Amino acid sequence: xxTASGFIRALESGTRHLFVKRFTLRYPEQKLKFVGDGYQFDxxxxxxxxxxxxxxxxxxxxxxxxxLCSIACEGIAEAIAMVKVDEQWKQNKKSIMPQIDYGKCxxxxxxxxxxxFYALYMTNDYELSxxxxxxxxxxxxxxxxxxxxxxEVEIKIDSRGASHG
Amino acid sequence: xSSLDEKIEEAKKLSMHIVKESxxxxxxxxxxxxxxxxxxxxxFIIKLDGDYIVNVDLDLGYVHRGxxxxxxxxxxxxxxxxxxxxxxxxxxxxxxxxxxxxxDLIGITVPRRGQFLRALTSELDRINYTLYxxxxxxxxxxxxxxxxxxxxxxxxxxxxxxxxTGHRITHAFxxxxxxxxxxxxxxxxxxxxxxxxxxxxxxxxxHIFYNNPLFRQRTEGVGVLSKEDAIKLGVTGSVLRASGVPxxxxxxxxxxxxxxxxxxxxxxxxxxxxxxxxxxxLDVRESCHIIRELLDKMxxxxxVREKLLSNIKGPPGESFKRVESGRGALSYHLVSDGxxxxxxxxxxxxxxxxxxxxxxxxxxxKLGDMPAIYWSLNYxxxxxxx
Numbered sequence: 320x321x322t323a324s325g326f327i328r329a330l331e332s333g334t335r336h337l338f339v340k341r342f343t344l345r346y347p348e349q350k351l352k353f354v355g356d357g358y359q360f361d362x363x364x365x366x367x368x369x370x371x372x373x374x375x376x377x378x379x380x381x382x383x384x385x386x387l388c389s390i391a392c393e394g395i396a397e398a399i400a401m402v403k404v405d406e407q408w409k410q411n412k413k414s415i416m417p418q419i420d421y422g423k424c425x426x427x428x429x430x431x432x433x434x435x436f437y438a439l440y441m442t443n444d445y446e447l448s449x450x451x452x453x454x455x456x457x458x459x460x461x462x463x464x465x466x467x468x469x470x471e472v473e474i475k476i477d478s479r480g481a482s483h484g
Numbered sequence: 485x486s487s488l489d490e491k492i493e494e495a496k497k498l499s500m501h502i503v504k505e506s507x508x509x510x511x512x513x514x515x516x517x518x519x520x521x522x523x524x525x526x527x528f529i530i531k532l533d534g535d536y537i538v539n540v541d542l543d544l545g546y547v548h549r550g551x552x553x554x555x556x557x558x559x560x561x562x563x564x565x566x567x568x569x570x571x572x573x574x575x576x577x578x579x580x581x582x583x584x585x586x587x588d589l590i591g592i593t594v595p596r597r598g599q600f601l602r603a604l605t606s607e608l609d610r611i612n613y614t615l616y617x618x619x620x621x622x623x624x625x626x627x628x629x630x631x632x633x634x635x636x637x638x639x640x641x642x643x644x645x646x647x648x649t650g651h652r653i654t655h656a657f658x659x660x661x662x663x664x665x666x667x668x669x670x671x672x673x674x675x676x677x678x679x680x681x682x683x684x685x686x687x688x689x690x691h692i693f694y695n696n697p698l699f700r701q702r703t704e705g706v707g708v709l710s711k712e713d714a715i716k717l718g719v720t721g722s723v724l725r726a727s728g729v730p731x732x733x734x735x736x737x738x739x740x741x742x743x744x745x746x747x748x749x750x751x752x753x754x755x756x757x758x759x760x761x762x763x764x765x766l767d768v769r770e771s772c773h774i775i776r777e778l779l780d781k782m783x784x785x786x787x788v789r790e791k792l793l794s795n796i797k798g799p800p801g802e803s804f805k806r807v808e809s810g811r812g813a814l815s816y817h818l819v820s821d822g823x824x825x826x827x828x829x830x831x832x833x834x835x836x837x838x839x840x841x842x843x844x845x846x847x848x849x850k851l852g853d854m855p856a857i858y859w860s861l862n863y864x865x866x867x868x869x870x
Contacts, residue, residue: 322697325696325700326697328691329691329692329695332688332691332692333629336688342636342637342639343636351643354669355668358665365791366664366666366787366788366789367666368665368666369647369650369668369671370650371646371650371651372650372651391562391794393562394557394558394562395562395565395566396565425565427565427654427656428656429561429562429565432664433794474639474640474643476677476678481678481681
């Protein structure tokens with residue numbers, strides 16, 4: 320290929336790009352839609368269910384305080400600590416439940432794989448920033464709250480290129 | 485010997501000394517890095533004679549994390565999240581060979597669908613890494629459009645990886661025994677449409693970057709690494725293939741289902757920076773082809789993971805496995821003494837083996853060619869330091 324046609328081809332390609340849709344996610348106004356309600360694990364089959372690994376959700380009526388999630392986190396992030404809760408549950412004699420420090424958590428989800436009682440899952444909530452380190456530590460009662468999932472944008476591909484809707 | 489001859493000899497010695505000293509003064513020492521000469525922390529000390537490089541000293545190890553030692557204090561599963569940190573954009577490949585090595589050690593085979601999913605994430609991550617690398621190569625040569633386009637189109641691959649594994653980078657998806665979860669619904673159609681669109685975009689990359697006369701002038705005939713030198717220096721991956729050696733571990737020692745996949749090994753015989761920049765791009769194309777083939781041949785249903793105890797004990801012995809990562813051969817040598825933790829883990833990465841060629845390529849070239857040669861070596865500082 321000679322020099323002139325090379326330049327012309329490059330310029331033409333760049334100019335055509337002026338009419339292609341912008342590939343930008345306008346983040347706080349637009350939010351991505353994810354598959355499912357976050358990463359879950361089925362201990363009977365031994366296989367996970369696809370989904371985003373955001374912050375955890377803890378089901379208080381299923382947690383037995385067995386500490387398997389805390390043991391699974393040893394050597395990875397050591398973000399899970401078992402703390403005493405005021406509630407009384409039949410299956411949880413010791414009344415201890417996991418408390419997760421999101422300043423340390425790496426969101427690998429191996430604690431979810433370790434839970435044999437369907438008590439700990441992950442959710443689509445990824446907005447965890449805070450002004451203090453103390454606020455990154457989520458207590459069992461904070462972990463029980465189901466996050467509001469309002470993502471609706473997906474990648475769309477048409478004749479004018481790919482864009483976030 | 486007469487006194488005159490002695491005097492002449494002395495004068496010669498003196499003059500030699502004078503010339504030598506002035507030559508030393510002529511050289512300028514330039515320290516590139518350690519604050520991001522490209523990406524990551526790494527330094528090379530260059531001695532310049534005018535515009536020409538006469539000596540290069542590599543100074544590696546700024547981001548050494550002791551990954552190999554860390555492996556000895558964790559069990560076979562908890563090793564996964566920290567092992568993918570050296571290459572967060574290619575984390576499927578760096579955990580791939582680890583998982584293969586552990587499976588070889590304890591003697592299990594992964595279910596067929598699991599093998600396909602592994603290969604799929606591996607190829608998606610190869611595209612992801614290469615587009616990121618290409619974006620930086622563009623900005624290295626002052627081509628800011630080439631920074632924007634791959635950085636935006638990476639979103640297509642990141643979106644697919646997010647759907648499949650739950651994370652855009654650092655997936656923790658490959659584990660000993662298979663993969664963590666099955667494909668979500670409608671993933672196949674989504675994957676095909678986005679990969680087909682990406683392939684269309686690759687043609688435009690060729691127009692604006694690879695066939696651009698400006699880019700060609702800056703890279704063609706620059707930093708020539710001959711076939712013999714490449715083999716002697718022990719470079720791997722795209723650098724080796726750009727020097728005319730068609731060597732790809734996916735073909736030479738096929739792992740998992742790669743022996744059933746039909747693809748070509750991309751190589752070029754020009755041996756220069758252009759070839760080293762072009763081969764990863766051709767690999768992306770080939771990866772798009774492989775992804776389509778994988779989705780086509782994948783069994784409709786089945787297990788994806790072999791159930792293992794979370795605290796498996798490896799029998800005493802050794803295993804060695806390697807895969808073709810985005811930067812070349814990535815191998816793990818595992819030694820077990822029968823406990824639940826590995827006795828020794830040796831990681832050998834493509835980045836470290838490719839950067840060894842840098843002093844040989846830079847000496848004799850101009851300083852202006854330094855970025856074009858340095859980043860064409862397909863190097864990731866954090867992975868090299870481990």
